[in-house]
Amino acid sequence: xxxxxxxxxxxxxxxxxxxxxxxxxxxxxxxxxxxxxxxxxxxxxxxxxxxxxxxxxxxxxxxxxxxxxxxxxxxxxxxxxxxxxxxxxxxxxxxxxxxxxxxxxxxxxxxxxxxxxxxxxxxxxxxxxxxxxxxxxxxxxxxxxxxxxxxxxxxxxxxxxxxxxxxxxxxxxxxxxxx
Amino acid sequence: xxxxxxxxxxxxxxxxxxxxxxxxxxxxxxxxxxxxxxxxxxxxxxxxxxxxxxxxxxxxxxxxxxxxxxxxxxxxxxxxxxxxxxxxxxxxxxxxxx
Numbered sequence: 001x002x003x004x005x006x007x008x009x010x011x012x013x014x015x016x017x018x019x020x021x022x023x024x025x026x027x028x029x030x031x032x033x034x035x036x037x038x039x040x041x042x043x044x045x046x047x048x049x050x051x052x053x054x055x056x057x058x059x060x061x062x063x064x065x066x067x068x069x070x071x072x073x074x075x076x077x078x079x080x081x082x083x084x085x086x087x088x089x090x091x092x093x094x095x096x097x098x099x100x101x102x103x104x105x106x107x108x109x110x111x112x113x114x115x116x117x118x119x120x121x122x123x124x125x126x127x128x129x130x131x132x133x134x135x136x137x138x139x140x141x142x143x144x145x146x147x148x149x150x151x152x153x154x155x156x157x158x159x160x161x162x163x164x165x166x167x168x169x170x171x172x173x174x175x176x177x178x179x
Numbered sequence: 180x181x182x183x184x185x186x187x188x189x190x191x192x193x194x195x196x197x198x199x200x201x202x203x204x205x206x207x208x209x210x211x212x213x214x215x216x217x218x219x220x221x222x223x224x225x226x227x228x229x230x231x232x233x234x235x236x237x238x239x240x241x242x243x244x245x246x247x248x249x250x251x252x253x254x255x256x257x258x259x260x261x262x263x264x265x266x267x268x269x270x271x272x273x274x275x276x277x
Contacts, residue, residue, distance in 0.1 A: 015234040018210040080221040
């Protein structure tokens, strides 16, 4: 502590240690919170086509098209340790080939301070709903779930499943016209 | 050059201890206040800014060798030669500690 540089080094190191403690306390104050909440989903229009998947094998695979409604209020999820939410809508279904298929159809980033009350009507999906075979036609149980990944200042990056899901079925026939 | 060298830059031992203690108190206090305030308004950035202000204040108060850290100088025995006779101090030579 007898030179200017030593004192500067000492208080900088101490301030950074305190900052680390504060960050840990911020993490500890939010780690046990329940980040689940209600989300209402619905599908409006559902069709399935059988078209070649040029991005993969060029074989004809099932491609689903759907539009959906989504209603949820995520305002309560934000606190001082949440910088943003990454929402994603997943379709889960079973085929003879695979016990569990999961396809992300749509996603959205909500920064803290942005409007977190969502009310979407008749939204198109953002990503293609490809099956890796012919598992979509006539599939009776496709489940849509909304999940979110919480991006914090400090701590864990949990993936949270919302309460509420929606199940629908694909038609028995392929659509051949343009959709 | 003599003028610059004449500026006292040292702290005495007691001053060093007080400077360290003061900086610890200031940074801890600002950190605690910042944590509480940040939690109240739910903005962790405010906590960090308040801690930063505490760091700046502590740096200003304890890094420069202010005169208040020089109030208890050590009382050195006068220098003696081998016969125990006190040697007269040279006024121009100011020995720097350490």
